[in-house]
Amino acid sequence: MLGERQKNILKEIVLEYIKKARPVGSQSLCKKFKVSSATIRNDMLVLENLGYLEKQHISSGRIPSEKGYRYYVDHLMEPSKISGEDMLKLQTIFSNNELDLDSAIEKSLEIISDITNYTSVILGSASKENLLQKVEVVPISPGVVVAIVITDKGHVTNKQITLPEGIDIKEVQKTSELLNKMLFGTPLDLVPSKLEFEIKPIIGNYVTNYEVLYNAFYEALSNFQTDRDVRWNGKANILKQPEFSTVDDVKNIISKFESKDLVSKIEETDDEVKVYIGKETSLDDNVTVIKTKYKTSDKEGTLAIIGPKRMDYERVLNLLEYIKSRIEKKEVRDGKAREEE
Amino acid sequence: MLGERQKNILKEIVLEYIKKARPVGSQSLCKKFKVSSATIRNDMLVLENLGYLEKQHISSGRIPSEKGYRYYVDHLMEPSKISGEDMLKLQTIFSNNELDLDSAIEKSLEIISDITNYTSVILGSASKENLLQKVEVVPISPGVVVAIVITDKGHVTNKQITLPEGIDIKEVQKTSELLNKMLFGTPLDLVPSKLEFEIKPIIGNYVTNYEVLYNAFYEALSNFQTDRDVRWNGKANILKQPEFSTVDDVKNIISKFESKDLVSKIEETDDEVKVYIGKETSLDDNVTVIKTKYKTSDKEGTLAIIGPKRMDYERVLNLLEYIKSRIEKKEVRDGKAREEE
DNA sequence: TTTAGCACTCAGTAACCCGAAGTGCTATAT
DNA sequence: ATATAGCACTTCGGGTTACTGAGTGCTAAA
Numbered sequence: 001m002l003g004e005r006q007k008n009i010l011k012e013i014v015l016e017y018i019k020k021a022r023p024v025g026s027q028s029l030c031k032k033f034k035v036s037s038a039t040i041r042n043d044m045l046v047l048e049n050l051g052y053l054e055k056q057h058i059s060s061g062r063i064p065s066e067k068g069y070r071y072y073v074d075h076l077m078e079p080s081k082i083s084g085e086d087m088l089k090l091q092t093i094f095s096n097n098e099l100d101l102d103s104a105i106e107k108s109l110e111i112i113s114d115i116t117n118y119t120s121v122i123l124g125s126a127s128k129e130n131l132l133q134k135v136e137v138v139p140i141s142p143g144v145v146v147a148i149v150i151t152d153k154g155h156v157t158n159k160q161i162t163l164p165e166g167i168d169i170k171e172v173q174k175t176s177e178l179l180n181k182m183l184f185g186t187p188l189d190l191v192p193s194k195l196e197f198e199i200k201p202i203i204g205n206y207v208t209n210y211e212v213l214y215n216a217f218y219e220a221l222s223n224f225q226t227d228r229d230v231r232w233n234g235k236a237n238i239l240k241q242p243e244f245s246t247v248d249d250v251k252n253i254i255s256k257f258e259s260k261d262l263v264s265k266i267e268e269t270d271d272e273v274k275v276y277i278g279k280e281t282s283l284d285d286n287v288t289v290i291k292t293k294y295k296t297s298d299k300e301g302t303l304a305i306i307g308p309k310r311m312d313y314e315r316v317l318n319l320l321e322y323i324k325s326r327i328e329k330k331e332v333r334d335g336k337a338r339e340e341e
Numbered sequence: 342m343l344g345e346r347q348k349n350i351l352k353e354i355v356l357e358y359i360k361k362a363r364p365v366g367s368q369s370l371c372k373k374f375k376v377s378s379a380t381i382r383n384d385m386l387v388l389e390n391l392g393y394l395e396k397q398h399i400s401s402g403r404i405p406s407e408k409g410y411r412y413y414v415d416h417l418m419e420p421s422k423i424s425g426e427d428m429l430k431l432q433t434i435f436s437n438n439e440l441d442l443d444s445a446i447e448k449s450l451e452i453i454s455d456i457t458n459y460t461s462v463i464l465g466s467a468s469k470e471n472l473l474q475k476v477e478v479v480p481i482s483p484g485v486v487v488a489i490v491i492t493d494k495g496h497v498t499n500k501q502i503t504l505p506e507g508i509d510i511k512e513v514q515k516t517s518e519l520l521n522k523m524l525f526g527t528p529l530d531l532v533p534s535k536l537e538f539e540i541k542p543i544i545g546n547y548v549t550n551y552e553v554l555y556n557a558f559y560e561a562l563s564n565f566q567t568d569r570d571v572r573w574n575g576k577a578n579i580l581k582q583p584e585f586s587t588v589d590d591v592k593n594i595i596s597k598f599e600s601k602d603l604v605s606k607i608e609e610t611d612d613e614v615k616v617y618i619g620k621e622t623s624l625d626d627n628v629t630v631i632k633t634k635y636k637t638s639d640k641e642g643t644l645a646i647i648g649p650k651r652m653d654y655e656r657v658l659n660l661l662e663y664i665k666s667r668i669e670k671k672e673v674r675d676g677k678a679r680e681e682e
Numbered sequence: 683t684t685t686a687g688c689a690c691t692c693a694g695t696a697a698c699c700c701g702a703a704g705t706g707c708t709a710t711a712t
Numbered sequence: 713a714t715a716t717a718g719c720a721c722t723t724c725g726g727g728t729t730a731c732t733g734a735g736t737g738c739t740a741a742a
Contacts, residue, residue, distance in 0.1 A: 037716090
């Protein structure tokens with residue numbers, strides 16, 4: 001379909017545009033391909049007709065279209081290794097035994113944001129594979145208790161419960177014992193249904209006045225898994241990109257970042273590192289999001305880098321791949337409960 | 342110092358500029374004061390020479406200077422009550438018994454952001470008046486435990502601790518018992534020093550190999566009080582204000598919002614509702630921050646509204662005053678453990 | 683003390699010109 | 713067939729100019 005030179009021209013244009021953020025003209029490619037500008041122009045026309053290139057106006061140079069970037073990422077980009085320089089900056093983090101995995105992930109994405117000037121987001125939530133380990137009920141004042149839930153992976157959440165008038169603290173204790181007995185070892189995502197179908201029917205046998213108590217605990221326990229944390233780095237970085245040079249562009253992207261359904265748009269389900277360009281992101285047509293799911297023994301979530309479509313695809317891909325691999329390595333190493341390397 | 346008419350002219354200019362965001366000319370005030378524009382101009386000149394008014398260029402209308410806003414807030418603004426409309430929107434929140442105080446505060450600031458189009462921030466942290474109620478240690482896997490700290494007000498934090506090789510879980514239990522005994526009822530802010538000066542010297546008597554254990558617990562327990570949460574509402578609202586019409590202004594304010602020392606700049610120590618204008622904010626010369634400290638039985642923090650200097654001072658002051666009073670009322674009411682009103 | 687009158691200033695807009703960069707097309711050369 | 717040289721054409725962007733409207737400061741009179 002595409003001639004060899006045409007492919008290379010497309011590649012050059014993508015790389016050049018990533019570097020300079022200015023439309024690429026035919027002249028500037030002459031020396032590299034040792035042909036005249038007219039020849040380049042002919043090829044450019046072909047590429048434009050196929051939808052890989054665009055012009056901003058009739059006599060401007062070419063810029064890659066989304067389809068062009070996509071083609072570059074899928075076919076033209078040479079798989080490479082992370083640069084030594086980048087690696088160096090990340091290495092210390094993962095070989096530092098002081099840092100737990102969570103902090104290491106956070107720290108490393110912070111570094112990525114710093115060195116690339118893109119925006120990064122970490123989406124996390126307790127994994128479905130967490131098993132409920134313990135439900136602890138601590139009275140803190142008359143009529144008020146705190147319910148604390150601990151998973152086998154060490155995650156903790158809590159919820160304050162104001163007891164309805166006239167509930168005996170003994171009833172609460174009994175409820176908590178019952179919950180502990182029945183829920184121990186239950187995967188978090190199954191807790192609500194287990195509460196509803198196994199515990200609710202029988203709780204009346206153990207506890208009087210169970211209705212309100214049950215409801216209070218139900219709420220506390222089922223909130224657990226939906227608990228999400230979102231960490232940003234360099235949220236303002238994207239504004240440094242020349243594509244956000246008008247007030248409207250800036251306002252627009254900032255509003256998108258603040259919007260409530262951002263999490264659902266960022267979340268990734270694929271284990272690979274994936275690239276979403278422009279419209280593919282469903283977040284904003286002017287950005288590219290490179291992201292991957294990560295999964296540690298106790299949490300799972302998404303690592304995402306958000307930048308302009310003119311993003312340094314190769315570098316970011318490599319960085320994310322590297323971090324992903326280090327996360328896994330660290331898991332293994334931590335599992336062996338510290339063994340000097 | 343200032344004549345009566347001059348004061349009124351200043352006031353009108355402030356109000357007019359707040360409403361329209363456009364410099365106010367002498368003509369537009371003629372009817373209101375029943376004098377000619379020349380007279381107004383003379384007064385304006387006086388006000389300008391005293392530093393209350395500014396011009397953007399030699400032949401533009403006047404806008405209030407920071408000093409002018411300050412004078413307005415301190416001397417010209419008529420103390421008034423919150424508008425019925427605004428109150429209505431907030432009322433339901435505080436009379437809703439389902440909502441705990443925390444959520445009510447959050448919800449009400451959300452509403453303020455919505456109706457005013459300003460940005461709001463809630464800074465919170467566990468109060469110094471929280472007393473340590475319990476230290477709970479839950480083993481979750483060989484060599485790993487979770488330390489959970491609960492205060493008498495129901496706040497919970499936790500920290501995962503990886504035990505050094507060769508530590509017996511019994512030692513951990515003993516440590517936790519010791520901590521519970523010695524720290525029960527200790528105000529949070531005193532925990533670190535108590536650990537250092539009372540517990541460290543004697544822990545060796547109870548627990549062998551105490552060094553590492555002590556360090557792990559020390560870190561977990563002293564992080565508690567510095568634990569801060571920051572909640573934003575309408576972070577992008579400020580961009581709607583016409584004062585942020587150039588890319589640079591926008592980028593600037595966004596960076597300020599993202600900066601790490603924002604918390605320290607926002608935090609308020611005064612119990613009153615206070616107004617900080619422009620430079621006074623130490624945050625950004627183009628904004629006004631109206632804020633107040635709040636204090637509930639278990640938490641204390643700051644409520645802040647950030648808007649342009651051209652902010653609707655009266656309205657925001659009233660809103661904050663109102664919320665403050667409702668927070669206190671609700672405290673009282675909740676304390677009586679639900680008594681229908 | 684207030685007012686009318688007037689000259690002056692400046693932001694903002696629109697119209698225009700011009701050079702730079704780059705294109706598409708056609709006719710020619712390889 | 714492919715590549716090239718030449719040329720007419722388009723658009724952007726920056727600079728200049730001219731004009732208008734809003735608003736001022738100042739002076740002299742009421």
